[in-house]
Amino acid sequence: MEQSKILVVTDTTSGWNEADAQQAGVALVALSVLLDDKEYKDQIEMRANELYAAQAEGKLPTTSQPNPGYLENCMKQWKEAHYDAIIVLPIAAGLSGTYQGFRFAAESLEMDEVHVIETRTLAAPLQDCACCAKKMAEANAPLETILNVLAEKLDDTMTYAIPKDLVQLKRGGRISPAAAAVAGLLKIKPLLKLAEDGSCVDKFGMARTETKLFQMICDDLKEHGVTPETHRLCIPHANSQEAAKRLAEAVRKQVGDFEISEMELPTVLGCHTGDGCLALQTIRKSEWD
CATH class of the missing domain: 3.30.1180.10 (Hypothetical Protein Tm841; Chain: A;domain 3)
Structure with a gap:
């Protein structure tokens, strides 16, 4: 059986930085941190210790979904790579607009191969699912099987x-x-x-x-x-x-x-x-x- 070309994607609410994601073989998209009217890429331009230092000064940093231009640029690069499937594991849709951002970008670029999962979670379960999907893809498991295993995992996390x-x-x-x-x-x-x-x-x-x-x-x-x-x-x-x-x-x-x-x-x-x-x-x- 010919090896399928599958890309696994998550975002920085997984707790990963670029080095962590690269080591896992997973593509990473950064959410934005907004502070003092400036936008910073989470885990790239701002790390957790900088965030807490700002809070200690009485400032109120907030987060937002990935910048639309940045996200579309990532999606265009993946489209040009001609993947058979792209599995996206973003933060829960109820906590961020990231899920909808991925779906909108995929629809705009007519990328039918993109599967954006409503994870309903963040952090460690995202890392776990990303690693599991990557391992299954490398074992040439069928896409439907990968998605079913992810659904079972995500239905049972707290x-x-x-x-x-x-x-x-x-x-x-x-x-x-x-x-x-x-x-x-x-x-x-x-x-x-x-x-x-x-x-x-x-x-x-x-x-x-x-x-x-x-x-x-x-x-x-x-x-x-x-x-x-x-x-x-x-x-x-x-x-x-x-x-x-x-x-x-x-x-x-x-x-x-x-x-x-x-x-x-x-x-x-x-x-x-x-x-x-x-x-x-x-x-x-x-x-x-």
């Missing part, structure tokens, strides 16, 4: 986030000043969870202690049947190495002996949650891992 405080959420208008003030006085910490359809990151619970928040996560993992046999876990965080270790220890003790990795929290989340945020994501295993 994301939790614990901001260090509510300062950045308050600045970004994600929580009212009054609610932030009350939570601060009562020393209550929020636990956020990405909606199943990927439409928003919403409050999942509140507690005064880290231990209680970790317990909520563990209980929810068990309720959803997440086990070391079916899933791997990833802990994205923003300068929270010690808290990441404590979370991993709690999950292993209360739920099971998971394979757990760590990664830098993607900028698009860091913009809203700020430095010190801790997250946990589930990744569905497959026979191709």
Whole structure:
């Protein structure tokens, strides 16, 4: 059977920079970070440490979908390469216009070979799916099989986030000043969870202690049947190495002996949650891992 020529694409909300993506054999498109009326390419012209430094100064960086001209230029290059198929794994459509940007560019350039997936997630599951699709393509798996495996993985992932405080959420208008003030006085910490359809990151619970928040996560993992046999876990965080270790220890003790990795929290989340945020994501295993 002749080898199919398949390109796998993701964006910088995967947490990858250009070197990481190149090593994985995956094409990477950068979202934009907007700061002081200037636009920077995420992970290329601005890294996470620069973002948090700006936030510490009281600034309010925001993110946006890839610049349309930049995205169209990428798509034109891929079109000229004559791929049999292009699999695009962008951030959840409910969190960014990136998904629609890819679809619009593909339609405008009449690229029927482009398959833009509504992932409903970001970060570690995007990396996992991109690597899986690349591995399957290299094994010459049929396109339909690749897409089916990705769908199974993406139907079974969850994301939790614990901001260090509510300062950045308050600045970004994600929580009212009054609610932030009350939570601060009562020393209550929020636990956020990405909606199943990927439409928003919403409050999942509140507690005064880290231990209680970790317990909520563990209980929810068990309720959803997440086990070391079916899933791997990833802990994205923003300068929270010690808290990441404590979370991993709690999950292993209360739920099971998971394979757990760590990664830098993607900028698009860091913009809203700020430095010190801790997250946990589930990744569905497959026979191709």
